[in-house]
Amino acid sequence: MVMLEVKDFGKRFTSHHQNTTRKAVEGISFSLEQGGFIGIVGKSGSGKSTILKSIYRTYLPDEGEIWFDSERFGRLDLLKAEERQIIWLRKHEIGYVSQFLNVMPRTTARELVEQALLGMGETPGAAKIGAERSLRHFDLDERLWDTFPNTFSGGEKLRLNIAIATVKKPRLLLLDEPTASLDHQSKLKVREVIKKLKADGTTLVGIFHDLEFMEGLCDGVYDMNEKALRGMPEVQR
Amino acid sequence: MQRFEERPLLEVENLTKQYGPGCDECGQPGRPGLIKNYCPSCGTVYACSDVSLDVFPGEILGIVGESGSGKSTLMQCLYFDQEVTAGTLTISDPELAGENLFGVSSQRKRYIRNHKYGMVYQNPVKGLRMDFSAISNIAEKQIAAGGRHVGNMQSAGERLLDVVSIPLFRMKEEPRNFSGGMQQRVQIAKALSNDPPILFLDEVTTGLDLSVQAAVIDLIKQIQRDLGISMIVVSHDLAVIRMLADRTLVMLNGRVIESGLTDQILEDPHHAYTQQLVYSLL
Ligand SMILES: Nc1ncnc2c1ncn2[C@@H]1O[C@H](COP(=O)(O)OP(=O)(O)OP(=O)(O)O)[C@@H](O)[C@H]1O
Ligand SMILES: Nc1ncnc2c1ncn2[C@@H]1O[C@H](COP(=O)(O)OP(=O)(O)O)[C@@H](O)[C@H]1O
Ligand SMILES: [Mg+2]
Ligand SMILES: [Mg+2]
Ligand SMILES: [Zn+2]
Numbered sequence: 001m002v003m004l005e006v007k008d009f010g011k012r013f014t015s016h017h018q019n020t021t022r023k024a025v026e027g028i029s030f031s032l033e034q035g036g037f038i039g040i041v042g043k044s045g046s047g048k049s050t051i052l053k054s055i056y057r058t059y060l061p062d063e064g065e066i067w068f069d070s071e072r073f074g075r076l077d078l079l080k081a082e083e084r085q086i087i088w089l090r091k092h093e094i095g096y097v098s099q100f101l102n103v104m105p106r107t108t109a110r111e112l113v114e115q116a117l118l119g120m121g122e123t124p125g126a127a128k129i130g131a132e133r134s135l136r137h138f139d140l141d142e143r144l145w146d147t148f149p150n151t152f153s154g155g156e157k158l159r160l161n162i163a164i165a166t167v168k169k170p171r172l173l174l175l176d177e178p179t180a181s182l183d184h185q186s187k188l189k190v191r192e193v194i195k196k197l198k199a200d201g202t203t204l205v206g207i208f209h210d211l212e213f214m215e216g217l218c219d220g221v222y223d224m225n226e227k228a229l230r231g232m233p234e235v236q237r
Numbered sequence: 238m239q240r241f242e243e244r245p246l247l248e249v250e251n252l253t254k255q256y257g258p259g260c261d262e263c264g265q266p267g268r269p270g271l272i273k274n275y276c277p278s279c280g281t282v283y284a285c286s287d288v289s290l291d292v293f294p295g296e297i298l299g300i301v302g303e304s305g306s307g308k309s310t311l312m313q314c315l316y317f318d319q320e321v322t323a324g325t326l327t328i329s330d331p332e333l334a335g336e337n338l339f340g341v342s343s344q345r346k347r348y349i350r351n352h353k354y355g356m357v358y359q360n361p362v363k364g365l366r367m368d369f370s371a372i373s374n375i376a377e378k379q380i381a382a383g384g385r386h387v388g389n390m391q392s393a394g395e396r397l398l399d400v401v402s403i404p405l406f407r408m409k410e411e412p413r414n415f416s417g418g419m420q421q422r423v424q425i426a427k428a429l430s431n432d433p434p435i436l437f438l439d440e441v442t443t444g445l446d447l448s449v450q451a452a453v454i455d456l457i458k459q460i461q462r463d464l465g466i467s468m469i470v471v472s473h474d475l476a477v478i479r480m481l482a483d484r485t486l487v488m489l490n491g492r493v494i495e496s497g498l499t500d501q502i503l504e505d506p507h508h509a510y511t512q513q514l515v516y517s518l519l
Contacts, residue, residue: 016509017516057498059505073241083498084293085241087483104480106455118462 003069003203004172005031010063011050024050026063030222030229037204039214042224048207052174056096057086071171091119095165098176101149101157109135109160110145116167134167138193155186162193166202173197175206179213187213244329245291246467247435252288252324254310257281274307274491284310286491295465299482299499301475301514307491308471309359312439316356317346328353330434351381355428359440361420364427367413371403371423374412375430382431397426401456418449425456436468442477454480475514479503487511
């Protein structure tokens with residue numbers, strides 16, 4: 001079953017101040033089966049993040065279609081979905097993770113994960129259990145659970161970020177260079193985390209800058225340069 | 238595609254509020270000759286022009302815009318402090334359904350205010366009686382909402398002051414002795430005292446210290462989470478809106494010029510004014 005289908009997608013940014021319009025991407029088409037994982041590769045500025053942010057509707061795209069197989073709404077074009085539908089999908093079906101932890105300040109790690117579950121309508125009791133399970137699953141040190149994440153290391157922030165985004169068991173998870181600022185050891189840990197997600201059947205689209213990281217993880221890559229989907233390339237060693 | 242059967246709790250269509258008589262020039266569709274919100278021929282101010290919005294159950298809707306853009310006027314119209322010039326308001330509540338509430342009697346408007354609404358004004362002097370004690374301010378609204386049992390009202394009032402972190406030993410004090418942040422918190426407690434399904438918050442954090450601002454923002458989030466109240470939050474501060482609102486409207490010269498998901502408004506603003514607003518923040 002096709003989970004995500006991007007058709008002739010394009011996005012422009014108009015700056016009124018500079019009086020310019022810039023095409024960030026155009027002519028993007030690919031599709032992704034349920035449980036599949038594709039990586040997007042291409043040089044900086046080629047529009048990789050623009051694609052993910054448009055799927056999540058942080059950007060308002062202006063060309064093409066992005067079809068998503070929603071459990072709640074059936075097959076729908078995310079570009080035309082109502083704002084309230086997008087809010088619902090973000091709470092229940094689509095997760096987005098970048099290297100930045102963008103959360104309410106003064107809220108503990110545990111509360112943040114609990115709130116994601118409460119937002120889906122779980123009872124406080126179920127949210128508590130689910131949050132603890134998720135924090136443990138992603139290997140966040142228990143001493144950190146009741147502290148504020150602004151003091152966490154990059155790797156800890158990222159694992160919390162992933163816990164928040166995945167505790168709702170999204171059908172689709174978008175990963176925008178989550179490992180960008182991590183050391184090798186933390187990257188390996190995150191790789192394990194992503195492996196677990198894939199094993200659980202989550203459909204993933206990710207941007208990573210090293211192919212080595214993606215090897216054995218991604219089923220294929222979308223190359224921004226060729227504008228084509230292809231199998232995982234051999235990693236040169 | 239399946240339909241989304243969710244319905245708005247509150248719906249406003251083409252709300253217009255003008256101060257002044259209007260003339261042939263500014264009466265034309267689109268009001269071409271205005272300078273900002275002002276007609277140079279007849280001196281009429283269009284504080285709000287054709288504002289439409291909806292608020293869904295449990296949602297926080299943000300409204301941003303520069304000083305004078307019509308935010309407070311809009312809130313005061315919704316709260317029936319001001320008569321609108323034109324427009325409709327509907328609330329999907331069994332007691333109110335199907336009626337344009339801008340057109341109902343003043344008695345019925347009072348009923349809606351007392352039972353369905355909470356309001357926190359930009360200026361605490363408007364929302365509080367500064368010479369009544371904090372707890373009496375709350376009691377006043379409880380009585381208006383039909384409260385009769387003094388003991389119950391007192392304990393509910395104390396609970397609300399506790400929610401907003403006003404120490405109980407100060408509840409008999411008059412709010413004029415309180416700091417700005419405390420006054421706003423008493424206003425919030427008062428606004429909540431009739432268990433309203435709809436809460437209006439006009440610049441609640443403006444003019445407060447950063448740490449007090451943070452506490453008020455946390456309180457609003459907590460109220461939304463625990464009570465599921467629908468809110469309209471007005472602020473000229475995008476940082477406040479970013480933390481609170483799922484969706485945001487941008488106002489300029491009395492009009493809604495852009496609306497969208499809050500992160501979309503902040504990261505991919507379309508209107509020239511919104512771009513200026515967002516980029517000056519960064
Ligand atoms: N009673 C009145 N008579 C005439 N004009 C008025 C009246 N009240 C408001 N206005 C005008 O309506 C416009 C909108 O005012 P309003 O107070 O709603 O702005 P605001 O967006 O809340 O601004 P701020 O951010 O400064 O609070 C302004 O041009 C104001 O001068
Ligand atoms: N919010 C934005 N406003 C204006 N231009 C943007 C915005 N986001 C991205 N762009 C532009 O779109 C192009 C693609 O950027 P991006 O998607 O971030 O590339 P990548 O992730 O591949 O490095 C770049 O030219 C970038 O400057
Ligand atoms: Mg990028
Ligand atoms: Mg105002
Ligand atoms: Zn005129």
